[in-house]
Amino acid sequence: MLLYILRRLVLLVPILLGLTLLLFIVARILPGDPVGLAAGPNATPELIAQMKREFGLDQPLPLQYWNYLTGLVSGDWGMSVFTRRPVFADILEYLPATIELVFASLFIAVVVGIPLGLLTAVYKNGPLDYATRTVALGGIAMPRFFLGLLLQMAFAAWLDILPLSGRYPLIESPPDHVTGLYTIDALIAGDWSAFQIALSHLALPAIAMALSPLATIMRMMRSSTIEVLQQDYVMTERALGLSNRLILFKYVLKNAMTSTLTVIGLYVSWLLGGTVLVETVFDWPGLGLYATQAILTQDFMPVIGVTLVIAIIYLVAMLVVDLLYGVFNPKVRYA
Amino acid sequence: MTMTPIAIPKRTQSARLENWSRAFYRFRQSWLSIVGLAIVVLLVVIAIFAPWIVPYPEHVVGGTNTGARFQPPSANAWFGTNALGQDMFSLVLVGSQVSLFSGLAVVFIAIVVGTAVGAIAGYFGGWVDEVLMRITDLLLTIPSLILAMAVAAALGTGVWNMIIAISITWWPAYARLVRGEVIVKKEEQFVVAAHALGANWLRILGKHILPNIVSPIVIKASLDMGFAILTVASLGFVGIGVKPPTPEWGTLLSGARSYMPDYWWTAVAPGIAIFLAVLAFNLLGDGLRDVLDPKARR
Amino acid sequence: MALLDIKNLNLAMRSYEGETQILHGIDLKIERGEIWGMVGETGSGKSLTGLSVSRLIASPPGRYLAGSIEFQGRDVLKATDKEMRMLRGRHIGMIFQDPTTNLNPAFRIGTQLVDVALHAGHADPSVLGLGAGASRGDFKKAAKRVAVEMLEKVGIPKAADRIDDYPHQFSGGMRQRVLIAMAMIGKPDLLIADEPTTALDVSVQAQILRLIHDLVAERNIGVLLITHNLGIVAQICSHVAVMFRGRILEAGKVNDVLKRPSHSYTQALLNSVPTVHTKRGELMGLSGAMRETSA
Numbered sequence: 001m002l003l004y005i006l007r008r009l010v011l012l013v014p015i016l017l018g019l020t021l022l023l024f025i026v027a028r029i030l031p032g033d034p035v036g037l038a039a040g041p042n043a044t045p046e047l048i049a050q051m052k053r054e055f056g057l058d059q060p061l062p063l064q065y066w067n068y069l070t071g072l073v074s075g076d077w078g079m080s081v082f083t084r085r086p087v088f089a090d091i092l093e094y095l096p097a098t099i100e101l102v103f104a105s106l107f108i109a110v111v112v113g114i115p116l117g118l119l120t121a122v123y124k125n126g127p128l129d130y131a132t133r134t135v136a137l138g139g140i141a142m143p144r145f146f147l148g149l150l151l152q153m154a155f156a157a158w159l160d161i162l163p164l165s166g167r168y169p170l171i172e173s174p175p176d177h178v179t180g181l182y183t184i185d186a187l188i189a190g191d192w193s194a195f196q197i198a199l200s201h202l203a204l205p206a207i208a209m210a211l212s213p214l215a216t217i218m219r220m221m222r223s224s225t226i227e228v229l230q231q232d233y234v235m236t237e238r239a240l241g242l243s244n245r246l247i248l249f250k251y252v253l254k255n256a257m258t259s260t261l262t263v264i265g266l267y268v269s270w271l272l273g274g275t276v277l278v279e280t281v282f283d284w285p286g287l288g289l290y291a292t293q294a295i296l297t298q299d300f301m302p303v304i305g306v307t308l309v310i311a312i313i314y315l316v317a318m319l320v321v322d323l324l325y326g327v328f329n330p331k332v333r334y335a
Numbered sequence: 336m337t338m339t340p341i342a343i344p345k346r347t348q349s350a351r352l353e354n355w356s357r358a359f360y361r362f363r364q365s366w367l368s369i370v371g372l373a374i375v376v377l378l379v380v381i382a383i384f385a386p387w388i389v390p391y392p393e394h395v396v397g398g399t400n401t402g403a404r405f406q407p408p409s410a411n412a413w414f415g416t417n418a419l420g421q422d423m424f425s426l427v428l429v430g431s432q433v434s435l436f437s438g439l440a441v442v443f444i445a446i447v448v449g450t451a452v453g454a455i456a457g458y459f460g461g462w463v464d465e466v467l468m469r470i471t472d473l474l475l476t477i478p479s480l481i482l483a484m485a486v487a488a489a490l491g492t493g494v495w496n497m498i499i500a501i502s503i504t505w506w507p508a509y510a511r512l513v514r515g516e517v518i519v520k521k522e523e524q525f526v527v528a529a530h531a532l533g534a535n536w537l538r539i540l541g542k543h544i545l546p547n548i549v550s551p552i553v554i555k556a557s558l559d560m561g562f563a564i565l566t567v568a569s570l571g572f573v574g575i576g577v578k579p580p581t582p583e584w585g586t587l588l589s590g591a592r593s594y595m596p597d598y599w600w601t602a603v604a605p606g607i608a609i610f611l612a613v614l615a616f617n618l619l620g621d622g623l624r625d626v627l628d629p630k631a632r633r
Numbered sequence: 634m635a636l637l638d639i640k641n642l643n644l645a646m647r648s649y650e651g652e653t654q655i656l657h658g659i660d661l662k663i664e665r666g667e668i669w670g671m672v673g674e675t676g677s678g679k680s681l682t683g684l685s686v687s688r689l690i691a692s693p694p695g696r697y698l699a700g701s702i703e704f705q706g707r708d709v710l711k712a713t714d715k716e717m718r719m720l721r722g723r724h725i726g727m728i729f730q731d732p733t734t735n736l737n738p739a740f741r742i743g744t745q746l747v748d749v750a751l752h753a754g755h756a757d758p759s760v761l762g763l764g765a766g767a768s769r770g771d772f773k774k775a776a777k778r779v780a781v782e783m784l785e786k787v788g789i790p791k792a793a794d795r796i797d798d799y800p801h802q803f804s805g806g807m808r809q810r811v812l813i814a815m816a817m818i819g820k821p822d823l824l825i826a827d828e829p830t831t832a833l834d835v836s837v838q839a840q841i842l843r844l845i846h847d848l849v850a851e852r853n854i855g856v857l858l859i860t861h862n863l864g865i866v867a868q869i870c871s872h873v874a875v876m877f878r879g880r881i882l883e884a885g886k887v888n889d890v891l892k893r894p895s896h897s898y899t900q901a902l903l904n905s906v907p908t909v910h911t912k913r914g915e916l917m918g919l920s921g922a923m924r925e926t927s928a
Contacts (some may be wrong), residue, residue: 015472015473015476016471018469018475019473022470022473022474023477026485026486041612057416084368100472129406130488134673137367137614137617137618138610138614140617141561141612141613141614141617142610143565143569143572143606143609143610145569145572146588146602146609146610149588149592149595149602150606150607152595152596153595153596153599153602157596158594158596200638231734231737232729232731232734233734233736233737233738234734235729235735236691236727236729236736236812236815237722237737237745238689238753239687239689239721239722239725239727239729240721240722240726240749240815240816241718241719241720241721241722241723241752241753241756241819242722242748242749242752242817243718243752246748250748251737251739251740254739254740255737255738255739269476269478270478272478273478273479273480273481274480276480276481276484276569276573277569277572277573278482280572280573281592291481291484292484292573295481295484295485295488295573295575296488296573296574296575297360298488298489300489303481303485306481307477307478307481307485309480310477310478310481311476311477311478311653314476314478315476328739329738329739330738330739330741330799330801331738331801
């Protein structure tokens with residue numbers, strides 16, 4: 001098992017190498033003039049040349065790639081032309097906000113989607129089933145950014161019970177930095193009011209991101225539960241007197257989880273990419289907002305950095321999903 | 336032994352026609368698919384005839400009417416007017432053109448490129464397969480929205496640049512699908528027979544294998560149409576892609592953000608348009624899947 | 634008072650074509666110590682009769698038109714869901730046909746056995762050898778102990794080690810032994826076995842039948858063995874009921890029915906069993922006409 005994890009981690013290295021090369025090529029082939037943009041319209045050719053030297057953009061491409069690679073390993077992920085700060089430092093600053101948002105929405109989607117899927121399968125074709133399926137159809141088609149705007153309109157503007165945007169009030173200082181996730185940090189510090197403030201900011205963007213995965217997880221869970229309920233062993237369990245609750249939440253749930261797990265894994269990537277949209281709507285200071293600003297100014301080092309980080313998170317998530325398969329399906333063996 | 340002539344039962348319909356009518360029967364079974372189809376047809380009609388049916392054609396090409404800024408929805412302007420006094424109804428109707436066209440183009444390009452790559456990788460196997468699939472896998476690990484945004488930003492504004500950018504991130508999924516199907520079909524008897532008759536690879540792929548894997552591609556394409564439209568709108572929303580005055584749903588929505596919640600109608604109209612278009616194609620795709628792949632039916 | 638007394642049971646099932654009556658007035662009485670074989674062809678209603686005793690037919694689609702199923706004097710058709718659950722596992726054990734699909738593949742066999750034992754123990758603590766005031770911990774410990782004992786009893790070698798294995802780590806015959814252990818762990822008074830050996834190798838079939846036979850003899854319980862195999866009936870049953878199209882054509886002691894069948898259908902059924910003495914051309918099939926006239 002440990003050996004399997006180690007081998008999978010080693011296999012990540014060539015994938016990441018290929019990824020950096022691909023991104024590097026894409027970034028250099030594409031037209032665009034980041035230095036010109038950063039220097040402003042009145043920059044002299046001398047200034048531009050000097051800035052190019054500063055960022056190492058005047059060297060031959062293979063050398064640039066080699067420099068980039070060696071830099072990556074030593075934590076030097078290049079400079080952002082736009083923020084004029086090291087990309088690595090920027091990413092470290094913005095990463096926790098994105099992690100918090102992505103995990104909060106994944107948590108909502110799983111914790112609501114799985115029981116709903118189970119229940120709608122049991123009460124198939126009942127009113128609850130029809131209601132949730134209709135909402136699910138809409139939930140999958142709903143654009144995240146539009147849902148975000150609607151939520152802002154309803155809960156921030158009209159009802160005025162949740163903040164419109166941002167991650168924490170600007171005038172107040174967030175809880176002491178431990179994990180960088182404000183809700184967790186507030187709990188660690190035992191600061192209940194800070195936790196409430198952080199949670200109230202997190203709620204709307206997390207819900208906006210969660211609806212579509214929630215709907216998909218629910219649909220997947222519903223169909224696999226219906227399939228499992230028809231299995232012979234469920235009849236045996238009923239025939240020997242086990243309670244419906246025990247059968248459903250223990251014996252059926254675990255069997256129905258396997259196919260749902262695949263969907264959850266795929267949604268990690270979808271959620272990470274979607275931060276670009278939702279963080280823009282809610283001014284959430286995470287990687288998505290950072291990447292959007294970098295893209296709009298054609299500042300490629302941050303884009304490569306963010307893409308790399310997201311790809312790493314995605315690959316690790318897929319590994320976790322593969323390991324979880326073994327938990328839900330004992331026939332899976334790691335060799 | 337005596338031979339008795341076998342009477343072949345007369346058909347009122349050809350076999351192909353019968354297949355189609357049976358497929359249509361299955362499609363009709365689900366009223367949601369019919370709703371989806373109806374909205375899609377309506378969207379296509381609107382997109383084609385929009386220039387002639389909009390009430391304020393001058394607003395669509397950039398004309399403004401600052402005297403009538405932020406009018407709430409009324410009989411004159413069904414969806415209200417925006418910050419420039421333009422009629423939202425006209426803008427949303429014409430916005431369907433960009434969305435439908437780019438969605439269709441993205442899916443089309445992705446199918447062509449993905450099928451070519453997947454078919455070659457699956458048919459030849461070996462190192463060709465290895466190289467093509469490694470590249471495909473790499474592209475699949477990158478979040479497609481961010482990659483599309485980066486490429487679109489680098490290429491500059493314009494519908495075609497946006498289409499190319501999104502297509503780059505979409506073909507790998509088709510390559511994976513087609514490769515899997517080709518590998519399965521490659522082993523079937525009729526392909527082996529064609530091989531034995533001396534058909535070359537292009538003929539075997541084009542005449543014998545690809546026509547037999549159309550169903551899964553069509554199913555994926557119809558389910559993807561909605562998400563292609565969603566991606567186009569997403570790029571517009573973050574400020575990449577089509578630039579005004581060309582109306583585009585995502586861009587319209589992004590422009591409305593600064594005037595929320597007071598002038599909510601500027602956001603609600605394009606938002607609902609995106610929602611309806613995506614929903615309609617999803618419903619249609621579900622229906623088509625039931626028709627073409629009855630086994631997957633739940 | 635009989636252990637099980639089925640009187641005039643009429644069952645109808647609803648399908649897309651409408652409601653069809655499946656059981657037409659079944660009468661059957663089983664006492665302790667009797668092994669009843671229920672034979673008949675596919676679709677004759679044997680399995681539905683068995684499932685009815687544990688009231689495992691959902692309604693809809695099932696609907697009882699008339700009759701009663703008295704288990705130890707109480708009509709199960711009139712029992713509440715909770716009373717029914719207390720009967721299942723504790724008083725009525727069931728074994729089904731296919732051992733590969735009747736064990737839950739995602740759970741250790743120990744987990745499944747312990748849960749059934751706990752259920753039976755909550756209905757009656759004496760099953761686990763406990764008094765009324767036993768704690769949760771006591772229940773868990775006792776259930777685990779009883780599970781190992783039961784596995785040993787059905788002939789699983791090294792039961793204490795294998796209890797933590799998953800179903801796919803057992804062979805088909807061993808899985809059926811595990812399922813028998815699950816059915817018997819609650820010390821039931823009645824065992825319903827629905828084609829328990831059909832999916833097994835012939836060599837394993839005999840072992841499983843012997844196991845069922847020995848357990849029944851030891852515990853003095855009643856058995857309803859549903860099968861289409863007259864050979865099995867002749868080997869281990871004390872009584873037999875012949876079913877055809879939702880009716881019991883004849884019932885009684887095995888020796889009486891099989892030696893002197895009073896009904897032509899039973900005779901035909903007997904003629905369709907091949908034996909080593911059957912000569913070429915003597916083996917009979919049941920023709921459609923035969924089936925029509927006997928109905």
